[in-house]
Amino acid sequence: DQQVKQNSPSLSVQEGRISILNCDYTNSMFDYFLWYKKYPAEGPTFLISISSIKDKNEDGRFTVFLNKSAKHLSLHIVPSQPGDSAVYFCAARWGGSEKLVFGKGTKLTVNP
């Protein structure tokens, strides 16, 4: 029973274009949503988060959008750079705890 789903295992975009990574969730008890980036042989690196009471959060080239009615969030990267090539995990936090529930990840490849 996957509570956080990333339905696209991979995504390929051209340098300079927009990358859009999607995530769906099923549980209304989640109060924060986070995106992590992971390179091989490294631990996940925190990118950006959004509270369940917001619908948008922006940090430089990264913007996360939350649609609570659809239980859907997305990460936009503009412009995409080759260094952004990594596996991106969507994670959701159980309200008031530190337990994170992760999706399976989406491998992003940004081609020069």
Next chain:
Amino acid sequence: DAGVTQSPTHLIKTRGQHVTLRCSPISGHKSVSWYQQVLGQGPQFIFQYYEKEERGRGNFPDRFSARQFPNYSSELNVNALLLGDSALYLCASSLGHSSYEQYFGPGTRLTVT
């Protein structure tokens, strides 16, 4: 500033053995969480410790246990290893209870043969 450190980096064990994995959090962080990442999956929550007390436990058997020391470092112990325990074990630290921003270490790659 040193990030989260984990030891060892890699480990090979035989079925039935036990293993101890270690984690040192970022200086000033009092909370440590453990995750298991099986190939092709996202990390799965095992435990969270805050101020040396267990504050959360995931859906893992009793063969898995952990503890946190007065200096906030932590150990994860797994007894009676099974082939299915082969995974990357990640440690994450945060400032305190109910922090949402967690910082992960590089992980320990455990292979059970």
